[in-house]
Amino acid sequence: MGKNTDRASPAHVAIIMDGNGRWAQKRGKPRLFGHHAGARRVREIVEACPDFAVKYLTIFAFSTENWKRTQSEVSGLMKLFKRYLMSETKELVDAGVRVRFIGDRIKLDETLVALMDELELLTCHNDTVHLTIALNYGGRDEVARATKRLAREVKAGRIDPEAVDAETLARYLDTYVLPDPDLVIRTSGEARISNFLLWQSAYSEYEFVDTLWPDFTRDEFGRILASFTRRERRYGAVPG
Template identity: 75%
Template sequence: MIKPIREGKGPRHVAIIMDGNGRWATQKGKPRLFGHHAGAKRVREIVEACPDAGVKYLTIFAFSTENWKRTQSEVAGLMSLFRRYISREAQSLLRENVQVRFIGDRIKLDDKLVTLMDDLELMTSHCTGVNLTIAINYGGRDEVARATRRLAQDVADGRLDPRAVNEETLPRYLDTCVLPDPDLVIRTSGEARISNFLLWQSAYAEYEFIDTLWPDFTAAEFAQLTKAFSGRDRRFGAVIA
């Protein structure tokens, strides 16, 4: 049974929908990729802010399964940015004791990017500081569908009794099976929707929809949001006496 979290406890796991890079660039008369590069630099600041905020797990939404619908040039630019980010930040993340993992379906990603992702996960697997999870080619519905296929295969192969399946079974097949569920989900840029992000995991998460565009999101604002979280009563459907 889930125990209610009483007032005064900050979020252990924060997930962020990093929105607004393109609009930020457009407002400055720059191409959209300029905004994505600025947004990538912002990630480092937020990762570095996690320990002081008491955040052990940070999950960021970098590229959704729906983002393939963008122009070919923007998608190609984003894939190049991901490769560059991993190559450039790998040693820094290692020095800062950050454990990195990636979630999402890797089948549509190019081989070079997947190799870089695999290498970074292996390189930082022993790190014990902040756990940084990066969602690339990720969609909540796609994740649940993939998890369900694996679960169904285990049933078909006799490794799982279908009568034993309950709401605690499916999470073991999700991309996030080794992570705790997010306590707080933040979406930047003023949009008030969850955009197919961590659908199962965020069933009881608190949400913050803020107007700040992602490249302008600071460590100070992050700290403010995590501090405000500690004043919320999370009942999970129960009544706290």
């Protein structure tokens, strides 16, 4: 992979949407109030993507570690996901957004999984923006699941173990049809990646911003994307 010299806008942006709970608490509201505000912000950023030449957007909606939260918050989030999928389907279809989900669906209830399947099917021919929603997702969990699938293929004799390399394993990841993210943004002032796209973001640029997710506007999104075009991506090479 060579150096990016054209300084283009990132084709694939991934976002760790952090700060919903703190945003709500600062306003004396329950945490779920912030999650609802955050869901509305998702629509604005998805709608902005074509204007900024962002073809792929991946958002971190619920991690494998988020089950540790209170039962009331987890239950409220699951209801919010269902409501979002039902209310946004027409808008997403009409806007030409293709939706995919990554993560382990085993722990999700059947109604939610059915809504996810339906939305993927209804948008499968869209190509304006590719929106990937990470739901019950963790980077380590994804690699472990991919390794299990690959191991089964090797055991069955369909793959030579000596031929396994990084590209082989990548084909078994949840994101196998997507390009790696060019840019990963995390809101809320936290400077960590929280088990998000560990494999895929090996050479991604990162931007950590103090803004809480419900306050993250398309203008701030645009400023970050403009800043990205001034970065030199060397992928391990030396300048020049």
